[in-house]
Amino acid sequence: MKALALFSKDWNSELRTRYAINALAMFILVTISVILFSIGTEKISGYLTGGLLWVVIFFSAMSGLSRAFVSEEERGTTLTLQLIAAPATIYSGKLLFNLLLVFLMNIFITTLYSLLFESFVIENFTLFVISFFFGNIGIAVSSTIIAAIISKASSKGTLYPVLSFPILLPLILTLLELTKFSIDGDTISDAFVEIAVLVCYDVIMLTASYLLFDFIWKD
């Protein structure tokens, strides 16, 4: 319930300022347009379109998800949050907000992508939805803890993608593999190992984040 109060505050604040939503929407539209223009009339394979989808998702996450903590630091409200709630509550609230943002953002990207790229055809939709679900959780969990780490740094903009890349790389590689399976129409049992890796990644990142956050949050 306490985390929900923070989530609700962040969501209402976002609806009023529209900082992350506007930045993300513009980024997604520009990136997909650039890909469309650069491909032109060329025929590209389903695998390549699947790969490009996760590239768009990765960079969109980089442009919007750091706001969770950076906006508090820039406005000077970090101290206020430190005074009113335990670190675990703060992390949970911010994670809930980023989860919602990631799911909304990635549903928008995938829908737009399916409409604009003919070669992006998913044969096994259930497998794609499973990987999409756990993949989004992984992106939100990792991005939230990285945002907390970089929020106190002076060069936040540079540090965020630099820190995110090695942490998100195993996740993105697994998601690329699972998207390939989904395009090929492979069964869930064929992709069992990759799904297990994805779930393990989420569990490990979530546990590590809760353990680390206390140290990151305190000066």
Add this chain to the structure above:
Amino acid sequence: MTNYSLSLNNVQKVFGRRLIFKNINLTLTTGRVYGLSGRNGSGKSTLAKIIAGITSTTSGKIEHTLNGKEIKPEKLHDHLGFVSPYLVLYDEFTALENLEFFTKIRGNKFDKDNAEKLLEDFQLGDRGNDELRGYSSGMKQRMKFIFALMHSPQLLILDEPTSNLDEAGKSIVYSTIKNKLSDNLVIIASNESSDLALCDEIIEIEKYK
């Protein structure tokens, strides 16, 4: 009356190579107002933040107890009110929305009547539905007091409590400390002689260099 006590044992803080203070051994108890005094940069605000659990010590231990039972660090925010120039509330929300958020994140039910009464007490009763971005610096300072008092904490840490306040604002703050916080443990970090005049005991921070 609740019995809140705070003990600092060999508290030391070092930033890089700079020693801020060392060997602070103090016991502070309910019903008294303590002043932290010292020139600018002497470590008053740092000690206030350490007591509030926001900044860690380099060495030493701080123990908060309520009726003889130690308060766990993750529960400290329920017992603590803090006012500081560094404290910033949410400008995009109204005063009442801010107070509702602060209440709910503490896991309490929002009592609008109580919030409105506090706003009245600090002469902000007619501005409760205005966004804080439209407040003057003095009004924001009064809001910080409401933020600090609304959950009825036993420990109040007031870092430069009267900064940005006019005479009317100062008088509200002083009367609140004298009349409404007599059962609390209050720590005032300030150089203002009028702020320190409220204190039962003054702690000179520079003694601990």
